[in-house]
Amino acid sequence: MVGLPARGKSFISYKIVRYLSWLSIKTKLFSVSSYRREEYQVQPTADFFDPNNEESKIIREQANEDAIKAVIQWMNDENGCVAILDGSNVTRQKREMVAQVLKDHYVEPLFLESFCDDETIVKSNILDINSTSPDYVGKSQSYAQDDILTKIKYYETHYEPMDLEADKNLSFIKLININSQIIINKIESYLESRIAFYIMNLHIKPRYIWLSRHGESQYNLEGKIGGDADLSERGMQYARKLKDMVSKYVPNHEKFEVWTSTLRRTQQTAQFLPNPKKQWKALDELDAGSCDGLTYQEIAEQFPDDFAARDENKFEYRYRGGESYRDVVQRLEPIIMELENQENVLVITHQAVLRCIYAYFMNSPQEKSPWMSIPLHTLIRLEPRADGTIVTRIKANIPAVSTYKEKGTSKLGESGNDAHTMAGEVITSDLQGH
């Protein structure tokens, strides 16, 4: 990474790590400031970053070297695929040194500069740093702001932004004011162009992503998986209620798009919403292949080895003639890219698909995501922010069966977390950080 403080470098780094990890590309963040914190365990003031402060310079250089060493070790010894070195790298000399050291160790460098002269963005980033950086724990907001501004001034004295002429030998992506302008130099591999494409679709406009499973289906009632069943009576109730919940909770609800799969149960769930709709084959439920239409009990009896293998590694297990969670993630990739680009949108889809979408926004590890509980008859609101995503779950208060199968059994949960009998919707909200 390249750029002054408060240019969103860490935010962009986190997004890339989350996106590539979700795609099973082994990616890791190496933050120079966290190595500096190991070296120098007190909260530094801005003076620490004064280029003329010889004492702190040694510490800063040491932290930088440690981070680079860690990158090289991880790439070569642990088969890492993409390492992100989150530092400032503001001078040409520094960047050339970093590039050379990496190349000497068979690591291909790609620089990603966040250049930003839009004061509104910088101010908003300063507020984020103040609330999230360990350097400002226990400090007042005004202290933190002044300190960051002084730190920025120190860096500005020797900042050399990347440019097509002077840096033409380096592979780089330069973002100007998030992505209102982008300059790309010498990008050749597919992976590098994917990263550029991803960043191109990011935006920081506040928005919500709304998610819901289809209403309870006939197959849900019978405990069968897959198929293309109609909604049950209660599922239909949820479809009607969903219209009211959307009017009540979604700002500007008449404008946003509703996305469904090509299966009847999601389209029936969306049927009362007056919004423009898009059907995606990519949102169809995980294909259970030979097990389509069976109950978990039947699968355990007819395919005992498969049943056990799936519990053992649910993310990787591919149903005979069907799909694994990993396969679903691959086909959801264009959906995620378009979701990043979109403003408000409501996605009505299926349990496994929602788990994968949810895992992306929540940064959940692959081995856990297939076990997440996403009950029926619940509207979920995701609010992506710099420091994580705020999830709000709004239960429609319409009973439904549980479709949650616990590991090691073929029984569906009876916790009744859907079958509560309270009077109105129940809303719970929490922030899940990086």
Add this chain to the structure above:
Amino acid sequence: MVGLPARGKSFISYKIVRYLSWLSIKTKLFSVSSYRREEYQVQPTADFFDPNNEESKIIREQANEDAIKAVIQWMNDENGCVAILDGSNVTRQKREMVAQVLKDHYVEPLFLESFCDDETIVKSNILDINSTSPDYVGKSQSYAQDDILTKIKYYETHYEPMDLEADKNLSFIKLININSQIIINKIESYLESRIAFYIMNLHIKPRYIWLSRHGESQYNLEGKIGGDADLSERGMQYARKLKDMVSKYVPNHEKFEVWTSTLRRTQQTAQFLPNPKKQWKALDELDAGSCDGLTYQEIAEQFPDDFAARDENKFEYRYRGGESYRDVVQRLEPIIMELENQENVLVITHQAVLRCIYAYFMNSPQEKSPWMSIPLHTLIRLEPRADGTIVTRIKANIPAVSTYKEKGTSKLGESGNDAHTMAGEVITSDLQGH
């Protein structure tokens, strides 16, 4: 489009039209020079493009106006989605005029400049123009080259390349020397970013893409579709022969990657090749849903309406619980993107999937692609070039059943186009232009 003559504008335009059309995004090319040819039906000499030639200026402006009018009409009356106006648009004043006219008619302009100061690329483009442009039919190569060079000089006198400062209010993508550097300004929609991503992956290094279906399978012998059967005896012979054919015909064959689907018959076909292999779920055969494992005869009997509906519109028809050709195209999109980025590669996959890949490279219309004949036991070589793709088919001369079902029947072809008995491989080659 923006740029001097011989900067590959038409080549890039064609590629984008082909890519988006393949994705079912209604796209059309409007070439200013073809409107100019309507206005002025003789072959012009370079002087025609002299900015001081008042007489020809009127014709050139008229052609430009006609092309823009056609764009607007097509976008608004025929629901076009992406129109490409292939002209030079070298001055800022001209671009602002074009942008304004389009905006006045509710068409959002995105400028795509091909800037090129690499003499090698320009020279190679001049040779392409000479061999493909109607303006030089019947002229000698040296005449054409001199004429194009004079034409370029005229345009250079008033060329104002796009830049981030002066053109900051326009949405644009500027390619510098194909895509060694890219500058992107104010791109907001997902479609625009997709176009940028696509261009980022283009390259003009000479290379071949090799395609093959799996060897004949047990299911092929029984006339069944879908499934995950093993190769037949003859299929296994083809797998062994494929290794020899690759050594014989593929330059640097030890280096290239082999891609297969996740199904056994493609992996068995690749088994004797020593190359690095990649398995893609996205290369799996079109999912026949409820019809998986049936013969066409059985489908015609058990699902007569579906059988007829599929023949009626094979591209759109989605098998119950399965896929349509359109669905396959959607999931193949990442494969195409990675194929564009790759150099030599061999893809071993299935009939419907190969038809879709083939349709992309051959620019075949959607209604025709599901009916293309791609026989078993044939290695296909595609050579993408500026003016089209050269296809070479190398038949392995190992008999196999035909899997080609003619429209309106449930019988498989008996033309024996695979079951010939000649001694060696049979090679046929032809160029299919844009």
